[in-house]
Amino acid sequence: MAVRLQYGALPYRLTKSGAPEILLVTTRQTKRWIIPKGWPIKGLTPAKSAAREAFEEAGVRGSIKTKAIGVFSYDKRPDEDGIIIPCEVRVFPLLVKRQSKTWPESQQRETRWVEPTAAMSLIEEESLRILISSFFEHLAAGTLASKSPTR
Incomplete structure (x- = not known):
């Protein structure tokens, strides 16, 4: 069977102390912890498709690489x-x-x-x-390859 392509977002933030955190979501059926992801969306770039999934599945918006x-x-x-269905997710x-x-899902x-270390124990x-x-x-x-502009 052919591998299907999906796009995913890795939602993250830095706490006030500068420590990174990641936002995980559960799958709808099995309630496994994953990142927001989905099928390509017609008319959107891969990154914008991933950003749309992040909003629909987790209610987050931000700057996506x-x-x-x-x-x-x-x-x-x-x-x-x-x-x-075997899937490959570009993140x-x-x-x-x-x-x-509140958000769509x-x-x-x-x-x-x-x-991040807690995420490792939750993700299968x-x-x-x-x-x-x-x-x-x-x-x-x-x-990281592309640096974010400084605030």
Whole structure:
């Protein structure tokens, strides 16, 4: 079966002390912890598709990088038809500026801000854990490819 492409956002923020946190969401069916992601949206760039998913699934908006930081793979769990779909998710970092009280999928998902090490123990997909770990190592070292403008 062909691998299907999805786009995901890695929503993160820095606490007042400068410590990074990541926003995880649960899947609708199995309630596993993941990052917001979804199918490409016609008329939107990959990064903008990822940003739209972050709002729909987690109620967050912010500045998203246009360059993906990596890819992770997972098997989309079957719905009623029982077919498992292998997916590859291109991930774009999203620096969260605001979080809404309600959003399109707020009744269907839980969200949780966690520090990166806590995220590792919640996420099942090893390739997603590796991608998140690598991102936060680069963030801490100040070596992300495209630097954010200073505030």
